[in-house]
Amino acid sequence: MSVSTYMNAEAPSVELRGVSKRFGSVSAVDDVSLTVRKGEFLTLLGPSGCGKTTSLRIVAGFERPSGGTIHIDGQAVTALPPNKRNVNTVFQNYALFPHMNLAENVGFGLRMKRLGRADIERRVDEAMALVRLEGLGKRKPTQLSGGQQQRVALARALVNRPAVLLLDEPLGALDLKLRRAMQFELRHLNQSVGITFIYVTHDQEEALTMSDRIAVMSGGRILQIGTAQEIYEAPATRFVADFIGESNFLEGTISDWENGVATVDVAGAGAIRARCVDRIATGIPVSVALRPERIIIEPSEQPAAGVGAGENVVRGRLLEAVYAGSTLQYAVSLGDAAQLIVRSPNLGQAAGVGNDVSLRWSIADCSVLVA
């Protein structure tokens, strides 16, 4: 017993190896491999229909994968039914039991574990308090708002203290304020109780602020997995760069590569140097991804003071300036071929539309993506 406990402590919380799921001709999940650490908050992020729910359902045991294996705490569970897995789910559409009141709903898992009545009552009360629904135990699910139902679904899963909690857009129906509070609550819970969270969301801001790591999915595949910073600063593909935040893309061809920095010839902008970990042969078409807020915009008649060796400088014409309160957003054309969006903090002075401007940004802030 102690040996296996020790071994399990070493094992990842959830591990998918080469998992696929096909529905007829649709490949909902396509060769996904994923290792989730104990107590980690991992978010699956991606557009609608990319396979997030299906991935969760495979971990929960509702779908048998067409290929691949699943391990939970080192134990192979691929063939185990959901009730034999130490995993609980918060469903996208709540799935509360309509004929039971809230206390019965929340206590259902404990009842199935045949806990004593007093224990059940105490833990149900705790869970209801955690989601701020204390005192509503006698209500029926139909007497609740969408947000309240969602919190009951959360309590019903949490009360069982599973090894892994699967959450399918659990805050989708909440208003902004409650959503923020619940985000904080969930994160706190994850850190204090040590339950592994696999969290599905559409909302990139939620993903960025809550997760230890984010797996960006598209078309049933995981395109990139990493911390919020890794994903945002060094997107692996154009899709990732575009899906997480906003990005400019400058199209060009490789003219040189040295020590992780590539030089890219971009029509209208000249030679741009950008981060590029792997060597890419000269002449290959690529895009350079660049976040709008990393660009510094200045009137071009000013001497480009302090342009370091680590910076790119280009000249362009200001096409448009949009006032957005705390920020100003500019569209700058670089010749006919290229255009950049720039976002700067609003320091009280907007650049004049129609004027020539100079743009600069650090080499470290832009990266090369193979098209």
Place this chain on the structure above:
Amino acid sequence: MSAVMREANAPGRLGRWSLTVAGWLVYAFLYVPLIIVILYSFNADSINAWPIHHWSFGAYNTLANDADLTQSIKNSLYVSVIAVSIAVILGTAAALGFNRLRIPGKELFSFAVILPIVLPGIVTGIAMLTLFTDLNYNLSLTTIIAGHVTFCIVLVFNSVRARLARVPAQMAEAARDLGAGPFRTFWHVTLPSIRTAVISGTLLAFTLSFDEVVVSFFLAGRENTLPLEIWSRLRRSTITPEINAAATLLIAVSVVLVGAARFLVREEE
């Protein structure tokens, strides 16, 4: 201006009037015979004639002391209770199985289950009589039960199937997720979610079975159900007050059961 409006309204008012009258006529057509039966069951004279001069519960007394009639009521109860019990189990099981079916031609299966109620009773009666004759099986209350099961299944099946279609599949998944095995999932989640549909199907099946004539007529042996007993008496004589009393009991039972079934379905929605 107001004259124009009044003119425009006139046909509307007339239309509403005629609709109201038509509505009352429909109700009268449906209910006057029933009310007459009920009233005559309290008639003290042995000949039914309007107006009723003497009121009494005599007919019910006669009914209680009429051995054949009371026996037929017992037979009817026996047939209906057994037929409906079998139908509830089979119909519910069929609906649950149907709900899980993920094959093309699913609707064909459903149609095959529903067919017995679409077919005229006379067809069911002839078909089953042929079957029992071929099997050399003696006609009795048991054969009537077999006949009743066919259409009672349909009522339960339809009622439960309609409910299951509205219960999200995720209900059962949530139960499994929370640690319930297949049996406890069925017992704690699936069954409660179809409970009222099963009950209302049962009540409707019972009402239909209790006053069924055509299929019973084909499949009856020596023992009569209540409707068959009434019918055979009418062939021999006229309507007597105790027949009105028996009919009134039938009406009362039907109203209560159908009302309860409606109430349960309504409550769930």
